[in-house]
Amino acid sequence: GQQVMQIPQYQHVQEGEDFTTYCNSSTTLSNIQWYKQRPGGHPVFLIQLVKSGEVKKQKRLTFQFGEAKKNSSLHITATQTTDVGTYFCAGGDGGSNYKLTFGKGTLLTVNP
């Protein structure tokens, strides 16, 4: 079955530093989504990428979808303490666009 690998598993940064998490799929994806889960909370949808090579920005967050639609990244510029949480990527396969396979997530902690 489809597998979605995400690295790193953990990342600790000083406030103001940048942060990147990477996602790789064993198969070509129809789309990729990103979620954020605050400690003690539930995953919250951030964004969806659909097109090959797509880049989207949300304030300090930049999301990329690879040309082959098998990898993706989330980059946060100048982290803040409010960025703390676990970031998940989730890939949709071509056959079941609304059945996502989640990566294991990257836990980001930020030292003020």
Place this chain on the structure above:
Amino acid sequence: DADVTQTPRNRITKTGKRIMLECSQTKGHDRMYWYRQDPGLGLRLIYYSFDVKDINKGEISDGYSVSRQAQAKFSLSLESAIPNQTALYFCATSESDGYTFGSGTRLTVV
């Protein structure tokens, strides 16, 4: 009111007991999902339903069953709970974009 409501929020049950986790949504979405979350393992799909008459197994359906009572309601049952089913369980809905998750049910099987 939350778009996706899960009950109970926390539950402790004994090994061998049958337990039901409930999920209801007000978003009017046809698609509903049950995931479990374990530390370091991310979110794993248990069951999903694309409409009231459509139920599908996910990657870890053994030991679980579901019922889609209405478009808005999707319940998850553990027929005979075992300790390794201790986890955080999330219900989610979707339409054409991202999933909306409930707040989760923390289940402990002792």
